[in-house]
Amino acid sequence: MCGIVGYTGCKSAKDILIEGLRRLEYRGYDSAGIALQNEGALTCVRRVGKVAGLAQAVEHLDNPGTCGIGHTRWATHGVPSERNAHPHCSCDGNIALVHNGIIENYAELREELIGRGHVFKSETDTEVIAHLVEEAYKGDLLAAVRTACARLVGTYGLAVVCAQEPGHIVVTRRDSPIVLAHGDEGSFVASDIIAVIEASRDVIVLGDEQYAVMTPEGIDCFDAEGAPIDPEIMHVDWDVDVAEKGGYPDFMLKEIHEQPRVVRNTLAGRMTDKGLHIDEFNLSLEELNLIDRVYVIACGTSYHAGLIAKQLIEGWARIPTEVEVASEFRYRNPIITPSTLVVAVSQSGETADTLAAIRDARIKGARVFGITNVVGSPVARESDGVIYTKANKEIAVASTKSFLGQVVSLTLLAMLLAQSKGKLTVGQIRILFRELADTAEQIERILQDTTSIDQAAMACKDATSALFIGRGVGSAICYEGALKLKEISYLHAEAYPAGEMKHGPIALLQKGFPVIAVATQSPVYDKVISNIQESKTRGAMVIAIATEGDEEIAHIADYVIYIPKVRDCFSPITATVPLQLFARSIAIARGCNVDQPRNLAKSVTVE
Numbered sequence: 001m002c003g004i005v006g007y008t009g010c011k012s013a014k015d016i017l018i019e020g021l022r023r024l025e026y027r028g029y030d031s032a033g034i035a036l037q038n039e040g041a042l043t044c045v046r047r048v049g050k051v052a053g054l055a056q057a058v059e060h061l062d063n064p065g066t067c068g069i070g071h072t073r074w075a076t077h078g079v080p081s082e083r084n085a086h087p088h089c090s091c092d093g094n095i096a097l098v099h100n101g102i103i104e105n106y107a108e109l110r111e112e113l114i115g116r117g118h119v120f121k122s123e124t125d126t127e128v129i130a131h132l133v134e135e136a137y138k139g140d141l142l143a144a145v146r147t148a149c150a151r152l153v154g155t156y157g158l159a160v161v162c163a164q165e166p167g168h169i170v171v172t173r174r175d176s177p178i179v180l181a182h183g184d185e186g187s188f189v190a191s192d193i194i195a196v197i198e199a200s201r202d203v204i205v206l207g208d209e210q211y212a213v214m215t216p217e218g219i220d221c222f223d224a225e226g227a228p229i230d231p232e233i234m235h236v237d238w239d240v241d242v243a244e245k246g247g248y249p250d251f252m253l254k255e256i257h258e259q260p261r262v263v264r265n266t267l268a269g270r271m272t273d274k275g276l277h278i279d280e281f282n283l284s285l286e287e288l289n290l291i292d293r294v295y296v297i298a299c300g301t302s303y304h305a306g307l308i309a310k311q312l313i314e315g316w317a318r319i320p321t322e323v324e325v326a327s328e329f330r331y332r333n334p335i336i337t338p339s340t341l342v343v344a345v346s347q348s349g350e351t352a353d354t355l356a357a358i359r360d361a362r363i364k365g366a367r368v369f370g371i372t373n374v375v376g377s378p379v380a381r382e383s384d385g386v387i388y389t390k391a392n393k394e395i396a397v398a399s400t401k402s403f404l405g406q407v408v409s410l411t412l413l414a415m416l417l418a419q420s421k422g423k424l425t426v427g428q429i430r431i432l433f434r435e436l437a438d439t440a441e442q443i444e445r446i447l448q449d450t451t452s453i454d455q456a457a458m459a460c461k462d463a464t465s466a467l468f469i470g471r472g473v474g475s476a477i478c479y480e481g482a483l484k485l486k487e488i489s490y491l492h493a494e495a496y497p498a499g500e501m502k503h504g505p506i507a508l509l510q511k512g513f514p515v516i517a518v519a520t521q522s523p524v525y526d527k528v529i530s531n532i533q534e535s536k537t538r539g540a541m542v543i544a545i546a547t548e549g550d551e552e553i554a555h556i557a558d559y560v561i562y563i564p565k566v567r568d569c570f571s572p573i574t575a576t577v578p579l580q581l582f583a584r585s586i587a588i589a590r591g592c593n594v595d596q597p598r599n600l601a602k603s604v605t606v607e
């Protein structure tokens, strides 16, 4: 969840590290720090709060050198404070390191190291590694890091510098992402491609328990035993400007506006003369036909995409489908057989619970298919096949365009299963595919005029709680609408299938209580209208997401947000967009930072 950067080359390390941290800040933003190596000594600067504070602190640093490491933190062990911020140093100050992950046996290691005279300055799990490397160092940093890592239980992405080894950075990882790149200006490391992409489009993806030694001249990689290896190289075709706001006031709005492109890119090349084709889904027709149960496993927003998938897979392919939060799935004993397909959905591709669930499902014999946004991510690497959502890097912590990419990818998967089971003909799929592709243009229309969304948001901005209601696929996107609202505006929100209102939640309603109803045209439209009426009768302020041309609803709801008419199964793609904008508008009105909500981090790499 934290972000790691490192650089050694011919430029000022300070500036490159600060820029890298700025790009990685979405991974954690409660404190940040850098360690610079220069003339046989290390200079460490750390600050509580955002990278901007650290940048100010190092602005006038004299002679900062051309080699260093940096970190932006999301606290796990030890409160956010300068003392607990990374880099952490050895007793003699000659070793400094940054770490992403959790060292599970840190308590016993700490006790052991204190027993041997080491003095600890922080409450973090990370600091034990600095002392272990210090003890093991006999003039060879790589050897010392390998010796130290052999003592660690847990997960880590590590970058280590030593005052006595100018220009060298040693890097390793276990279950925590690390990528490296070498370019004209030197060697770069980071926990995310976005911080190394300007150096080279060909990045080294370090494998678990592999090591890299970076120097200004190049990067050498080694296996766990220290033998040289040829690392895996991955070509990345992301836009370089992905880390810039491009004229938008925040990344969230920029990413919401990128959604039409995500739909188009995710669908590109999928429909052939012979029908729908997903190359990456490397199961034969016979294997596909054997699938008799689907589990979609995911967390948070990705889980909500799964709720939509259930309705499509069951509706079209008639395969029983269960959607489960990964943190629950991994700790129970789900019924999995070789004919079970497990679909793991994860934007980052590194969510700890989702990864653990994948591993568990594979041990039990399931075929695992990943849906992720990050090329080469652990979810992609550990699945039998993968669809990339082609959303490009998502920077805002709250997922928007990735969610849409996931919904579109899962829709394709549902169609593919229906095609292979013979439940939908190629002709039927072609019609559906065309309508699915049309949603890109429909989203563009929604984005052209957001006046009604902003008006509804202003009416709700001072509320303390809100309810989202809908039926069918409409109820699935209500969960996403409520999550978006609470995570970025801190306004408490819940989602319910509209039919459940009478079984409890209706007791909450009183004059002015916001009820956001997804009431697009669908077979259950009349039922949703009845639920809206029941809410109005109890004084609620109703905001309806409705289909263009629906005049009736304007007489019942207080605010109506119209969206273009689409087939019911595709309404999650269009109706989600006003819900995202509604949440953002409220958050901005309440003075919240929509890109970096409190307590959150983009990649949840701890349990």
Ligand code: F6R
Pocket (backbone or CB within 6 Å): 299, 300, 301, 302, 303, 345, 346, 347, 348, 349, 350, 351, 354, 397, 398, 399, 400, 483, 487, 602, 603, 604
């Ligand atoms: C909310 C959000 C999170 C993520 C969740 C899973 O806006 O983004 O709920 O969806 O942390 O993350 P991934 O998809 O990376 O596994």
